[in-house]
Amino acid sequence: MMRRLALACFGMVLATAARAQPLPDDFVYLRDLDPSIRQDIRYAGVNNFVGRKLAGYDANECIVKRSVGLALQKVQRELAPQNVSLKMLDCYRPARASREMVAWAQDGHETAAQKRYNPGFSKSELFRLGYIAEYSGHSTGAAVDVTLVDLHAPTGPSFDPNRAYADCTAPEALRAPENSVDMGTGYDCSDAKAHTSAKSITAGQRRWRKLLAGAMVRQGFVNFSKEWWHFSLPGGGRQAYDFPIAPRTR
Template sequence: MAGRCPLRYALILLAAIVPAGAAALPFDFVYLRDIDPTILQDIRYAGSNNFVGRPLPGYEAAECVVTRDVGRRLQAAQAELRPRGLSLKMLDCYRPVRAVAEMLAWSQDGVETTAGRRYTPRIAKQDLFRLGYIAVRSSHSTGAALDLTLVDLAADNSAVFDPAKDYADCTAPAALRAPEGSVDMGTGYDCSDLKAHTAAQNLTPQQRRWRNELVTVMARQGFVNYAREWWHFSLPGAGATTYVFPIRPRR
């Protein structure tokens, strides 16, 4: 049953298709850097700067992996932005099924953490799936969904995340929350809060303009925004099968 086979069966099937240690990506997937190296990347689940607070299984490299069609569409969006001094910045692309399973396990372990509260300041983590902030079956695992933001290339984007620092939660002013090296969208990435809904009203005019800019440039390439997350876009009809192959270093 496409996209809904048990994880163990999917892993066995994948092993039969993709030899261990194979350099090439399976199916029609590509590294985005091979299509457009000018698109910035900060793949958050490959490190500790995320709501789980650690790298997720399957993220063996901080690389954006997409289907070839999605990559070409992102390249076209980037070509529109670059002459204006802007760039796309990828935060998550293809997501292995095992990473989604880890998110589910984290949400149900009953332990609230400092990292988790930065991302869910007003929602208990066990409610994230019920409220639609995380999906049991993620469209990211089909290769048809993306998380991304915009970067002003003329701005100072040098600040980096310090895991030892006590940052404010994701709804706080940009100067107080964890740095993301991007324009101010009104909340941080992966913020599970009403303020992160794309059409939220409690934004400054500039924050609203940036969100509209991102939605517009992505819509021109056929991507549809998820209303509860200003950063999440998907390509309708691009695929229904979910995949389990890991994201390995690009060679």
């Protein structure tokens, strides 16, 4: 009995030590730089196009290169007088998660829930069309997926994995809840309507996109034209990392 207890305690010590290991190469937890920036890391749960937690996402935490985090902090400060906050949807992505996305796109199976994210074509086309790649800038720590939250707006309903929502191009009230401003499509929507400069959105949705893009660009970020939510900071390096996203220990 005592031997089993000792082994269990030793295992707990090892697990704690593993979580406490410092982040490599100037990576930081964004929460340590600016806790006011909201976080909803979608691949750490089931509310994403794959429908499950992805490998390496062991905590709902945004990890980025320090230069990226400091730039996001400046964006947040610019938005604060307008009662608007950034909300991070994805930050550093372990390379194993990108490989899992590629395998998912090529597995030949597609559910109705997954189809909500690419209503115009099959998921096998995502790789060819450039929506999924074996190499992701997210794995360098220099790319982020982000939206905006109106701090004066009431909190909406939570995501229900058992509900049959409309696809990501549908009106906001019908698609899966984002608890953020209405950008015209849901996050990770593989459709022309999600292109940053899409003409098929309302004037209000366009204003939100311009507000986000303008604030990000002023701090050096570059937007990916097919995704209103995706921004990268040049100069962050091209090395892809594969360490897991562990819980913060302080």
